[in-house]
Amino acid sequence: IDFSFIIEKVKPYYSENKGRPSLDPLILFKMMFIGYLYGIRSERQLEKEIYYNMAYRWFLGLNINDPVPHHSTISWNRRTRFKDTTIFQDIFDEIVLQAINHDMVGGRVLFTDSTHLKANANKHKYTRRTIEQDTQNYIKDLNEAIQEDREEHGKKPLTIKEEVKAEKEIRHSTTDPESGYLYR
Template identity: 70%
Template structure:
C-alpha cells in the first residue's frame, strides 16, 4: 500500500534537539573541549547593566560568529538562515526549536558598533585557539594574527 508523509508536517511531537544531533558531530567535540564561558567576562564592560533593551546573550552572539568562521559562512544574513534550519547549530548555541535566531542586523550592529575599536574579537579568537591547542584539537608550528 502506498503511504504519504504529507500530513506529518502538522503533527506535534515531543522531541529533544539533544537526541537529534549525532553523538559524533564535530560541534559536540568543540562543545566538549572549548569552554566559551570566558566570553562573558571579556565583553561585560561593553554592555549596559541597568538600562536599555535586554541584549542578546553575548555567548550566543559570539558562538554564532564562531560558526560562521568555522564553517566558512561569510555572510551574516546567510549565517542567520543556516542557524534557523540547522539543528546542530541550534544545539551548539543552546537554542530550542522555537527559539528566535538572532537577526543578521543585530550581529552586524554589534560587530560594527559595540565592538568597534576593541580587541575583543582577537582576544576571543586567541583564547579559543589556546584551548583547542591544549586539547590537541589543532596543531601547527606558527600562528600569525593581526
C-alpha cells in the same frame, strides 16, 4: 572548549541597567564563530543557516522553537559595540589556547594535498606586481552584503569607513599565466 570566558571578556562593553536586555554574548560570538568556520559571508545568510540547521542550534543552545537572533543584531554589535576593539582577536586567541591545552592543536601532524602540478621552475620567466591585500576580507564581505541588502530594500547606503589595506608583492608567471600567482 569552554566558551564561558566570553562573558567576562565582553562585560565592559555592556550596561547592566540601561536599555533593553541584550542578546547573550555567548550566542552572538558563537554565531560569528559558525560564520567564520563555515565561510558564511553574509549575516542574513548566517541567520537562515542557523534557523534550518539543528547542529548549529544545538551549538548555540537554542531549542527548535527558539527564535534565531536577527541578522541586524549581529551586524550592529560587530560594527558598533565592538568597533575599534581587539575583542574578536582576544576571543579567538583564547579558543586556540584552550584547543592547544586539550591537545586538539599541537603541530605534530601535517596534512597536505598531494595533487601533482606542473612545476613553474624558471626563475627568469616572471613579472613582479604589487597587489592590494585586504586584511579583513571577512568583515569586508559582510559589509558588502549589508550594502546590497540595503539597496534591494530601497534604503540609503551606510557610510563606509576607510579601512587599512596592505600591499603584497607577488611573482606572476609569464610562461604560464593560467597558473596563478606565487606569493612571496
